[in-house]
Amino acid sequence: MKITVLTIFPEMYEGFLHTSIISRIIDRGLAQIKIVNIRDYSLDKHHHVDDTPYGGGAGMLMKVDVLHRALLDNISNDYTYTVLTSPKARPLKQDDLIRFSKMDELVIVCGHYEGIDHRFERYVDEKVSIGDYVLTGGELPSMVLIDGILRLLDEGISADSLKEESFNEGLLEYPQYTRPVEYNGDRVPDVLQNGNHKEIRRYNLKMALKETLLNRPDLLDNHEYTQEERELLGEIVSELP
């Protein structure tokens, strides 16, 4: 997969692309990441990429012509999918990352300053928000996208790691523990130490349901319960204080 990022701060990606799992995925050739400086597409001699908004208002806006030139120059075929980072969109979900991870080529555009000239929006396929809050630029959101997408690529990380994590099967992940078995009087549940895989699976499913019920009950609104999940939910509710 190839991901191109259009940004006015290419230097922000140095550490990110050369660290840990992301760096290993890139080194193994599973993904190619290209960082493009939007300033290279400004035609004025000072490489301006922004200007004042019509009608007044605080701050500067990124110019539509510069952004459009940068975008056109980095679309390599009809299948290149383009996204604009923006708080003015539905917040990103794991399903969106799964969808993006199946694409051959993605271009991510990072806004900055007060935002972008609205006319640029018509040139992208989709706007992506990483949550209902406002950041100074689209660079961190683009890194969130790249990180979330790359770990889903085939052979990116172990398939087992992806299988039981949060949002798969519509539930949050169950709580997990490592050594020591007791810390400050808090013990790892006995069932996880007894080696009985059937009991461990049922316990983890129950804890995933409980975690979801307590922290993100909205996820359960459209959840399609199995018979076992219904029984476990009954147990959880009866055990609640």
Ligand SMILES: C[S@@+](CC[C@H](N)C(=O)[O-])C[C@H]1O[C@@H](n2cnc3c(N)ncnc32)[C@H](O)[C@@H]1O
């Ligand atoms: C300061 S923000 C602009 C906010 C804009 N004035 C508004 O109120 O909607 C500058 C840029 O940061 C990026 N950005 C900020 N918050 C974001 C979020 N929650 N998700 C995705 N991108 C975001 C976008 O690229 C945006 O163009």
